[in-house]
């Protein structure tokens with residue numbers, strides 16, 4: 001299955017993406033990991049992205065799209081992938097469609113994780129992420145690691161992203177509403193959107209997501 005995961009900051013996208021990708025045996029492709037990999041391997045795209053970041057500018061969509069395309073062409077993505085953090089606006093969604101169409105492929109589902117705004121704010125401040133792998137995500141109250149500050153998966157150091165500070169949450173939600181939410185309407189027009197509640201335990205949300213994706217797949 002080729003799936004795009006969308007949802008506001010704090011919806012648990014990274015955690016769900018990791019579980020769903022494992023359950024579905026498809027790679028989890030996150031933009032954060034793409035950027036880090038391209039920059040650390042000093043690829044042409046990585047160098048280009050870094051030149052914008054060093055100037056404090058946003059990396060242009062074309063660069064992000066080219067990185068995503070590279071990754072989607074890897075052999076492990078041949079039978080599907082789960083995109084997390086991409087596309088994040090309508091022009092990226094259109095570029096993704098063009099890219100897939102030119103390869104004779106199409107998306108199977110867009111999984112929309114829904115969570116009330118107050119809950120988002122509560123969730124974000126407690127989030128801790130592994131320095132080794134951004135798919136290793138914990139929460140001080142909802143999903144505490146066995147040892148405080150240490151990743152259960154790989155022993156890496158857990159940290160709070162600057163993005164996750166309470167001051168920036170409202171601003172990030174605003175950006176999500178104006179830039180990313182329109183892609184839900186874009187994909188609704190294609191009949192691809194599956195909306196589930198992201199409330200409850202991580203495992204419960206995964207089960208809910210798997211059932212919704214299965215129903216979507218059966219409908220085809």
Ligand SMILES: [Zn+2]
Nearest residue numbers: 130136151154
């Ligand atoms: Zn880890």
